[in-house]
Amino acid sequence: MSTSGTxxxxxxxxxxxxxxGLTLDEVSVRLEANGHPLTKAALSKYETGKSLPxxxxxxxxxxxLGVRADFFVREPTAQVEWRAFRKHxxxxxxxxxxxxxxxxxxxxxxxxxxxxxxxRQRHRFPSPRKVATPEDAEAAADAMRKHWKLSDGPLESVTQTVEDNGCIAxxxxxxxxNFDGLSGWANGEFPVLVSSARPSIDRRRYNFAHELGHLAMNCSGLSEAEEENLAHRFAAAFLVPASVAKREFGEKRRNISMEELMLLKQKYGLSMQSWAHRAHELGIIDAPTHNRLFAQFSAKGWRDREPVEFTGREEPVRLKLLVLRALAEGVITPSRAEELCPGCTGEAPAMDNTTPRLSVRALRKLPPEMREEPLLQGALVAEPDYKNDAELTSFEAFGEHDLHV
Incomplete structure (x- = not known):
C-alpha cells in the first residue's frame, strides 16, 4: 500500500x-483479552503511519473499536471544522x-x-452577520427567519426547520x-448542529437554535463568554421574536403568572424560565419582578423540572430518509445502511464485520465505491486459510512461457 494509504x-x-473513547493502553488490553496481543507502541506506529497493520x-x-473493517480503508468524505462547543x-x-x-x-x-x-441541490446558508450587542443578535435571528421564509409564529419543529434548510442536525x-451542544462546518459547506438527546424536548429546541446562532453570527473580537451570551440571545429571539413576546405579554407588566408561562411554553416550545428571562431582557418586566419569578421557580422545585412539558417532535429524520432512499435505489447495501444509520432498516446492526457472499456478477453491479467493502471482507476471511494451508501458497507464479504451453 502507498504511503498515503498507510x-x-x-x-x-x-x-x-x-x-x-479508548486510550492506546485500553485498546491494547482489549486486544490481549481477545487473543490478539498488540503493544501500545505498535498501535502508536499504526496511527502515525509508521507501520501498516x-x-x-x-x-x-x-x-x-466498534466499526466495520472497511472503515479504515475508506477515504474520508468530510472534514469537520468545529466552531463552538457548549459544555460544562x-x-x-x-x-x-x-x-x-x-x-x-x-x-x-x-x-x-x-x-x-x-x-445538484444545495441550500445557501446566509453569510454570518457581524454581531457585537444583544440587539445585533436579535436582528441576526430575525434575519435568519426571513431568509428561511418563516412566519413569526411558533416553530412546529426546530430540528425539521434547520434540516429543511440544509443543516445537518x-x-x-x-x-x-455534561455536554449540551456543538456546531461547525463540514467541508466548509454543510452547517452542522449537534444537541444532546438527554434533555427535554424544549431544551433540545433551544440547543439547536443556540448552535445555529454560533454559525449565523460573526462575533470576531469578542470573548468566548460574550459570544455565548449572544448565542443565548439569538436562540431566544429565533424561537420567540421580540414582536411576538410583546404581543403575548404586552409592552409593560408588573407581574406574570405561572399559568401564563405554562401556556406559552406549550405553545412556543420555550421553557417557562426562558420566557421569564425573555420578558426581562426585552424590558417588559423589571429586575425585581424577574427575580421574584425565579424565586418562585426555586420554591416550587421547578428550576430543574418544570410542571408542564412541550409536546413536539425534535428528532432529526434527514439522515434516515437519505439512507432509506440510497438503499431502495441500490446505492448502498443493507449492512452499509445500518452502519450509516443504526436501526434505520429495522435490522440489528451486524458488528461481526461479515458481509453476505456476492457473485461476481452481483459484485460488478455495485457502484465502484461499494466494491471495496466485500472485497476487503473476503480477503480478511481468506487470510487465515492462506496462512495455515501450505498447498495454497506452495506454487510458482505463472511466467510468460506458461502462456505458450
Whole structure:
C-alpha cells in the first residue's frame, strides 16, 4: 500500500479509537483479552503511519473499536471544522474529543449521501452577520427567519426547520451528561448542529437554535463568554421574536403568572424560565419582578423540572430518509445502511464485520465505491486459510512461457 494509504489507515484508526473513547493502553488490553496481543507502541506506529497493520489485525481492531473493517480503508468524505462547543466545565478534553470524533463519523456519512444523491441541490446558508450587542443578535435571528421564509409564529419543529434548510442536525444520546451542544462546518459547506438527546424536548429546541446562532453570527473580537451570551440571545429571539413576546405579554407588566408561562411554553416550545428571562431582557418586566419569578421557580422545585412539558417532535429524520432512499435505489447495501444509520432498516446492526457472499456478477453491479467493502471482507476471511494451508501458497507464479504451453 502507498504511503498515503498507510497514513489514511492511521488517521482512521485514531478517529475510531477517539470516537470509542479508548486510550492506546485500553485498546491494547482489549486486544490481549481477545487473543490478539498488540503493544501500545505498535498501535502508536499504526496511527502515525509508521507501520501498516495486517488485514487480520485490522479486523480485530475493527471489532474492538466498534466499526466495520472497511472503515479504515475508506477515504474520508468530510472534514469537520468545529466552531463552538457548549459544555460544562467538568467535561474533560478526552471526552470532548470523543464527542467530536463520534459526531464526525455520522456527519461523514451524511455528507457522502447528500453529495451522492443530491449533488445538484444545495441550500445557501446566509453569510454570518457581524454581531457585537444583544440587539445585533436579535436582528441576526430575525434575519435568519426571513431568509428561511418563516412566519413569526411558533416553530412546529426546530430540528425539521434547520434540516429543511440544509443543516445537518445530530441529536446524540452517546454523549456525557455534561455536554449540551456543538456546531461547525463540514467541508466548509454543510452547517452542522449537534444537541444532546438527554434533555427535554424544549431544551433540545433551544440547543439547536443556540448552535445555529454560533454559525449565523460573526462575533470576531469578542470573548468566548460574550459570544455565548449572544448565542443565548439569538436562540431566544429565533424561537420567540421580540414582536411576538410583546404581543403575548404586552409592552409593560408588573407581574406574570405561572399559568401564563405554562401556556406559552406549550405553545412556543420555550421553557417557562426562558420566557421569564425573555420578558426581562426585552424590558417588559423589571429586575425585581424577574427575580421574584425565579424565586418562585426555586420554591416550587421547578428550576430543574418544570410542571408542564412541550409536546413536539425534535428528532432529526434527514439522515434516515437519505439512507432509506440510497438503499431502495441500490446505492448502498443493507449492512452499509445500518452502519450509516443504526436501526434505520429495522435490522440489528451486524458488528461481526461479515458481509453476505456476492457473485461476481452481483459484485460488478455495485457502484465502484461499494466494491471495496466485500472485497476487503473476503480477503480478511481468506487470510487465515492462506496462512495455515501450505498447498495454497506452495506454487510458482505463472511466467510468460506458461502462456505458450
Amino acid at each position: 497514513t489514511m489507515i492511521g488517521t482512521r484508526l485514531r478517529q475510531a479509537r477517539t470516537a470509542a 495486517r488485514p487480520s489485525t485490522l479486523l480485530m481492531l475493527a471489532r474492538t 466545565a467538568s467535561l474533560t478534553r478526552s471526552l470532548q474529543q470523543k464527542v467530536q470524533a463520534s459526531v464526525a463519523q455520522i456527519v461523514e456519512g451524511h455528507v457522502w449521501l447528500e453529495e451522492t444523491l443530491n449533488s 445530530v441529536c446524540s444520546s452517546d454523549v456525557p451528561p
